[in-house]
Amino acid sequence: MIDPKWLRADPDRVRRSQAARGASVELVDELIAADEARRAAILASETQRAEQKSLGKKVAQAKGAEKQELLAATKQLAADVKESQAATTAAEARFHDLMSRLGNLVIDGVPEGGEDEGIVIETCGTPRDFAAEGFEPKDHLELGEALGAIDMERGTKISGSRFYVLTGVGAQLELALLNLAMTKAAEWGFTPMIPPALVKPSAMEGTGFLGQAAQDVYHLEEDDLYLVGTSEVALAAYHSDEILDGASLPRRYAAYSPCFRREAGSYGKDTRGIFRVHWFDKVEMFVYCEPADAEDWHQRLLGYEKEFLQELELPFQVLDVASGDLGLSAARKYDCYAWLPTQQRYREVTSTSNCTEFQARRLNIRGRFEDGVRPVATLNGTLCAMTRIIIMLLENHQQADGSVRIPEALRPFLGGRESLG
Template identity: 80%
Template sequence: MIDPKWLRTDPDRIRRSQAARGESVGLVDELVTADSARRTHIAAFEGLRAEQKTIGKSVAKASGDEKAHLLAQTKQLSVDVKAAQAAADEADSRFNELMLQVGNLVLDGVPEGGEDDGVVLETIGSPRDFAAEGFEPRDHLELGEALGAIDMERGAKISGSRFYVLTGVGALLELALLNLAITKATEWGFTPMIPPALVKPSAMEGTGFLGQAAQDVYHLPAEDLYLVGTSEVALAAYHSGEILDAETLPRQYVAYSPCFRKEAGSYGKDTRGIFRVHWFDKVEMFVHCRPEDAEAWHERLLGFEKEFLQALEIPFQVLDVAAGDLGLSAARKYDCYAWLPTQQRYREVTSTSNCTQFQARRLGIRYRGDAGTEPVATLNGTLCAMTRIIIMLLENHQQADGSVSVPEALRPWLGGRETLVPLA
């Protein structure tokens, strides 16, 4: 959540951020009122409690009528204290309820607008001219089925629509991508992790996925656990409630995990193949660092994502995501969009977000420095969302005969093979 002090010192800053996100500005006024009420009720409770303690000490020394009078006072104070505590608790609960609805403060320089208003920062690589090569590119599903790599029909039979099975070279391709991604991340200083894909409500709420994103989350009511849509949730909550030594920062983690998303609101979109599915595997980077280092780490995570895509020889663009398209926790986000030949456009394959101290404040993750303790900053970055990267590899590296060239960086993890060949 945001720092409550901004409500008292610069509420207009929060209003500007809410407006940039396209969210309620009136919520800030409600919060200012709720904060004032909360502090008033807490002060009243503490005053009565102090008076109760003072009279309690006097009772032990008093006698006769004075003692009877003091005892009568203590009885009334006990009632008043209980009522004041209830009022303070109610005001605090209302304040926290409203605070959880406010998005992170958008950083200066983030583009204005919504989903279609992201700014292209750079274009890396050039799309192939298939017409010049003399053939029409096939889409990833046609290629994947010919290679014996993707089975949508049996995926739907097992689990329903938007599920799939990777078979043969499809499964080997994911494992190759996993090995390449983890190897690179380890070289960059990340600690590999395999965290749970089921998390408690506190972890999901703490990372900001039970607000505007709740409709996209799978919930198991009997156990009150959630299936994660990204291992960012587990990696953020890994240090929840902890105080980290400043000398141990940054903490860099990279996780491989299944991810589950309802894809609410996507009816009719990307229904063919494995671009938009309910389950996929992903390699995710996560950083806990000092707040002053967060922006530099954001650029670094973007650099890692770019290096990975370049190693796979996939053309892509980098977008600075507009404020209205940011998730609740992100103060700034960069997306990488890879070229999809059969759609003749760039599609999202990675993202990296600077969440500043927003998630850490909700999860109680602090670090101890020279000036005491304060929340760390957290950042996340997708290194490899398997299904989308497999799509880009198949379509961008396909040949006229239906085979697919393997980028040199992946060959060591595929037994040295240079080409994936269609089944006979």
């Protein structure tokens, strides 16, 4: 959640942020009223408790009729205190509920608009001209089936639509990508992690995934646990309710985990192959840092994602995501879109978000700094979403004979093999 002081010091900034997101501006006014009611209830409760304490001292010193009168007053005041405490609890709950719906403050300079209004800020690499090479590119599923790398039919038989099985060289390719991603992350100073894929509601709520994204989350009702859609959730909750030594920041983690998404609202989209699926594996980067350093770390995470895509020799673009397409926790987000030859367009493969102090406040993660104890900042970035990267490798590096060239960076993790065929 945001720092409540913004509601009092600069409510117009909060309104502008909500408007930029395409979210409720009226929520800000509701919050201001709820905050005033909460503070008034707290003041009333504290005042009555002070009166109760003072009256208790008078009762101890009084005698006779005076004491009886004071005891009667004490009884009434006790009832008033109880009622006041209940009102305070209700006011606090109301304020917290409204705050949980409020998105992070959008950083100045983020392009305004919806899903299709992000701005391309960089293009890296040049898409191949397959026509000049004399052949028509095949899509990833045709290539994957011919190579014995992807089995959609049996994936559907096992689990239903939007499931798959990586077989043979497909499985080897994912393991190679995992090893390359973790090797690079370690070189950059990240601690490798393998966290749980099942988390408590507090972890999901704390990272902002039970708001607008709730419909896309799998919930195990009997156990009251959630399947994560990204290991960002587990990594953010890793230090929940902790005070970190400011000198130990930044803390950097890179996690490998399965990810599960219901893909609600995507009916009819990307139904062929493994682009949009209910389960995939991913390597995710996560950073805890001093809030003043957050924007710098956001650029670093983007740089790591770009370097990884360049290692895989994939043409891509970097998109500054529009405000209306930001998740609840993100104050700014950059996406990398790799070139997909058979669709003749760039498609999303990675993203990195600066969540400022938003998640840390919700998860009670603070740092002990020279100026006191206060929330830290959190950032996340996808290094390798396996299925989408596999798609891009198959399509961009395919050869006329149906084989697929392996980028040099991956070869050491595939026994030196130069191609799949």
